[in-house]
Amino acid sequence: MPNKDGFFGEYGGCFVPPMLEPIMKEITEAYEKIKDDPVFKEELYYLQKHYTGRPSPVFHAQNLSKQLGGAQIYLKREDLNHTGAHKINHCLGEALLAKRMGKKKIIAETGAGQHGVALATAAALVGLECDIHMGEVDIYKEHPNVVRMKILGANVIPATHGLKTLKEAVDSAFEAYVQDPVNQLYAIGSVVGPHPFPMMVRDFQSVIGREAKEQFQEMTGKLPDNLVACVGGGSNAMGLFSAFLQDDVNIFGVEPAGTSFKTGDHAATLTLGKPGMIHGFKCYLLQDEKGEPAAVNTVASGLDYPGVGPQHSYLKDVERVKYETITDKEAIDAFIELARKEGIIPALESSHAVAYAMKLAPTLSPDQTILVNLSGRGDKDIDYVVEKYGKDYGL
Known part of the structure; x- marks a missing residue:
């Protein structure tokens, strides 16, 4: 699992605006290509061992x-x-994928800030810009991680609508992604979102x-x-x-x-x-x-x-x-x-x-x-x- 359309039983799939459908297909094809690429696997394993400490x-x-x-x-x-945290496991994979695809920036949501810190870290390592969307409530609760993200060079963008927590951070990141899906990769921070992200994040984790x-x-x-x-x-x-x-x-x-x-x-x-x-x-x-x-x-x-x-x-x-x-x-x-x-x-x-x-x-x-x-x-x-x-x- 999942099947070719990204379903685990009746769950999953890829329900995105028409303009994003070819982008999601491009990401799926790129991931399917690199996940069995010996060069990619060797680079990821090297970083897991010598950078992450696995x-x-x-x-x-x-x-x-x-x-x-x-x-x-x-x-x-x-x-x-x-x-x-565990977040570095998939952030390194997503950052390397973005680099392979020729993206200039990786963007993401974060709740507790662990995904944001990990992605900012991976972006700094591979030389990509990084925007992190975070609810205002979580920015207050998780101040140490906000500071870490900024030190690492990421832009922390507050989500100021609704409850100002994780869902709103996802909303904000999706809105930003739709504005420029060609030069950005939305590095989703969990096994959620449209296909291929639930599969891809699971595989890296x-x-x-x-x-x-x-x-x-x-x-x-x-x-x-x-x-x-x-x-x-x-x-x-x-x-x-x-x-x-x-x-x-x-x-x-x-x-x-x-x-x-x-x-x-x-x-x-x-x-x-x-x-x-x-x-x-x-x-x-x-x-x-x-x-x-x-x-x-x-x-x-x-x-x-x-x-x-x-x-x-x-x-x-x-x-x-x-x-x-x-x-x-x-x-x-x-x-x-x-x-x-x-x-x-x-x-x-x-x-x-x-x-x-x-x-x-x-x-x-x-x-x-x-x-x-x-x-x-x-x-x-x-x-x-x-x-x-x-x-x-x-x-």
């Missing part, structure tokens, strides 16, 4: 596991990648799962019993899950329940949404009474999207992946707990996955294992956490 390690969180009882928790340390599978077997002599990853758009989760879909492994995607299940208080798309259209593709979608994308909210800026990757939508329907939810409070608790038990400060997005693993572990036997994709580090979140929740944790 392979990222798998770490046995023994202190946390002992405290919780039950299953043993392991962490795939994507937070240790250059730029601090699949290095996570391939590494983790080999590393875990080397460490323990077997596959993990359970996989856990947070899901907003869903790129870090698809990166881990893709290598294990044919194996006898339980797989859990974790969405943000926010502060309640009232519309506008959460971003639990697969849990409470229904099939719909957004940003050029079909997926599960949180919708208002008019069928338009609903307002969303979560403590983790990188998860506040009303849609989700089409492959996740398909995996929900065929019941290969079980999608669960974690509240803002549970995510903050996990953020603090992992820091104080293992000396690792996770991103608030990743904290949702950690929180679910913390709930799951005590329900399982000690011979069971849980592998969590720790998709990013929490440097970007510390000011926000201290300001909003510091008193509750003695900060």
Whole structure:
């Protein structure tokens, strides 16, 4: 998957204005050509190893596991990648593709800022201009990443309409892309958007799962019993899950329940949404009474999207992946707990996955294992956490 038209079952596709149809076809053909090109693969592998720092390690969180009882928790340390998250995996691929296609600029949206930082980094490396569209609310919440993007030479463009978060950043980036699709490549930041992006981003992120599978077997002599990853758009989760879909492994995607299940208080798309259209593709979608994308909210800026990757939508329907939810409070608790038990400060997005693993572990036997994709580090979140929740944790 996907099929030639970009569908995972009934989800996905490429629903774009007529003027963009030949552009999307050009991107698809260029990607299909380079993905099996030995020269491209060698260049990408070199950068993954010597620039990103791959392979990222798998770490046995023994202190946390002992405290919780039950299953043993392991962490795939994507937070240790250059730029601090999994996003660099596909950003390097997209930047190299843009360079091959003769583009002058790469543009993108960002929520938590990790994709923006990674893309600005990749753009600087390969010598391309870079525009990052970011909601005004997220610019405030994720100020350290905004500064990093500017230092790297990117233009940070505020999205000032609507809720001023991730959806609006995508809207803004799409509007800018339509103005000049010839000289720009829209480097979408997750497994969302029109075909070929859900496929392409998944493929670049699949290095996570391939590494983790080999590393875990080397460490323990077997596959993990359970996989856990947070899901907003869903790129870090698809990166881990893709290598294990044919194996006898339980797989859990974790969405943000926010502060309640009232519309506008959460971003639990697969849990409470229904099939719909957004940003050029079909997926599960949180919708208002008019069928338009609903307002969303979560403590983790990188998860506040009303849609989700089409492959996740398909995996929900065929019941290969079980999608669960974690509240803002549970995510903050996990953020603090992992820091104080293992000396690792996770991103608030990743904290949702950690929180679910913390709930799951005590329900399982000690011979069971849980592998969590720790998709990013929490440097970007510390000011926000201290300001909003510091008193509750003695900060």
